[in-house]
Amino acid sequence: MPSLIAAVREHHDAARYLAWPGDFELERGDHGEDVHLASGAALEGFAGDGAGGTYFFCGDGGEERPVLYADSEGGAALVAIGLPELLRLLLVVPWWRDCQAFTAEESRELAAEYLEDMSDLVARRDRAAAALGLDLPAEADALVRLREVATGAGKDFILVFTPENEPYDPLITG
Template sequence: MRSLITAVREHERAARFLAWPGNFELDRGDHAEEVHLASGAALEGFAGDGAGGTYFFCGEGGEGRPVLYADSEGGAALVAVGLRELLCLLLVAPWWRDCEAFTVEESRGLAAEYLADMPDLAARRDAAAAALGLGLPTEAQALARLREVALGAGKEFVLVFTPEGEPYDPLITA
């Protein structure tokens, strides 16, 4: 089975959708700061966003590892368990970083802003998902899962700014 990272690299339309509106690019895996997990588990930056944020695989293994997102302002959260789950989130709710309550109503309000600029968003999203072989959750399912992961298992994935020994602030709180 081919990896999802390979699939993203091979499908230009999927990569373009993930780059915008998903704000996810595989060529941006270097984090600007020296960081580590408080647990001592491995941390591997593999993608990033245009604002200096980084996506990290946590622990050992392949694309099924937990994925932690760290922004450039000192905030971090576990956002998915595995790359498949992350890509589904980015396809369904690429505006997740702007959500505060993670409700469908809030997400739909944010989606309306994107739809105003990109009326074919749903068609482009569906084409990207098909190219990557992903079945998409509903918006409510994706947001509920993000919240569940961040507030549940995410408590075990504390990102630390290595030079000062200070933990990043949680991006998602109860």
């Protein structure tokens, strides 16, 4: 199976949508702080956002590895099991960081704000998903899965600020 990272780089529409509104750019993989996983598992920054947040692959392997997101304010959460799941989340709910209640209603309200400025949002999303060969879940399903991953498997993925040996705060709690 071809690399999704390579596919994002090859497909301009997909990269543009992921950059905005997804706020996900492969060129921003340096977190800027020395961090590690409490478990001692490998940690590889591979993308980031405009506010200094970083997406990390956890453990050994390829794009199927769990993905942890750390913001620049000391918060972190496991957000997906594998890059395909992360990209589906970013395509369907690019405003996931603002969905504190994880409900479809909340997501629709946020989507309406984006649609005011970007009337072609759904068409752009669908072109990006097609270019990457991804089937998209419903918003509600993507949010339920995000919460499940963060509060279930995510308990085993604690990011630590290495110089002070202090864990990041959980971005998503049960």
